[in-house]
Amino acid sequence: MTLLKLSLMAFSFVFWAAGLTMLIIGLWAKVSLGSYLALSASGYPSAPAILLATGVAVIIWGFLGCFGAATEHRGLLRAYSAFLAAVLAAGLAAGLSALLYRQTLARGFQAGLRQALLAYGEDDAVADALDALQRALSCCGVQSYRDWLASPWGRQQNGSVPLSCCRDRRGCRRSPPDARRLHRDGCFGRVSAFVGSNMFYVATAALGLALLQLVGIVLACLLAARAPAHLLGTTTPP
Numbered sequence: 001m002t003l004l005k006l007s008l009m010a011f012s013f014v015f016w017a018a019g020l021t022m023l024i025i026g027l028w029a030k031v032s033l034g035s036y037l038a039l040s041a042s043g044y045p046s047a048p049a050i051l052l053a054t055g056v057a058v059i060i061w062g063f064l065g066c067f068g069a070a071t072e073h074r075g076l077l078r079a080y081s082a083f084l085a086a087v088l089a090a091g092l093a094a095g096l097s098a099l100l101y102r103q104t105l106a107r108g109f110q111a112g113l114r115q116a117l118l119a120y121g122e123d124d125a126v127a128d129a130l131d132a133l134q135r136a137l138s139c140c141g142v143q144s145y146r147d148w149l150a151s152p153w154g155r156q157q158n159g160s161v162p163l164s165c166c167r168d169r170r171g172c173r174r175s176p177p178d179a180r181r182l183h184r185d186g187c188f189g190r191v192s193a194f195v196g197s198n199m200f201y202v203a204t205a206a207l208g209l210a211l212l213q214l215v216g217i218v219l220a221c222l223l224a225a226r227a228p229a230h231l232l233g234t235t236t237p238p
Contacts, residue, residue: 012066019058026051081220140165
């Protein structure tokens with residue numbers, strides 16, 4: 001019984017730490033990636049908010065799970081196992097959705113980039129986000145710098161490209177631009193390559209988290225089954 005209690009308390013601490021990590025990542029994504037995510041035509045802008053909400057919920061329930069294990073509170077342990085099962089189901093559903101609809105999500109991001117090119121010069125927020133993306137990823141346009149030449153802004157600039165496309169400013173803004181002085185890769189290709197190269201690590205982390213939650217569910221259910229029927233120290237009448 002003591003070993004089971006300590007095991008669940010240790011799991012709850014790890015679960016609480018995972019929630020804190022999600023909260024930190026959500027805050028970082030909200031602050032650092034918000035402008036990039038806004039370029040997508042899909043539902044990416046809600047991702048930081050989902051991480052923040054999930055992180056807060058996991059932190060709270062991680063504490064309650066540890067408290068339930070320490071006090072052997074049967075009702076709290078059952079609620080904790082139910083919460084773990086709900087988080088597991090939601091995580092698996094989100095992972096499967098991302099896997100099954102990855103092409104749709106990719107097309108949404110590509111469409112968002114094209115819309116940003118069309119709005120460049122008219123919407124300062126979009127222009128700043130696109131410039132920041134091109135500088136950060138050393139990319140230019142959606143597929144290549146030629147996307148800028150066909151854009152409304154590019155035609156107004158007599159076939160030029162933004163400075164964020166330039167590797168070397170000398171001769172970069174002339175019309176037509178010198179391709180040797182520009183970032184050659186398109187931003188969509190850069191993002192797709194980054195996601196593809198890290199998909200294995202994301203899938204591995206998701207699988208590990210799912211297995212960890214299964215362990216927590218089993219521990220909580222076992223401890224709840226062996227715990228005395230009480231509510232915060234008061235026993236139920238026979």
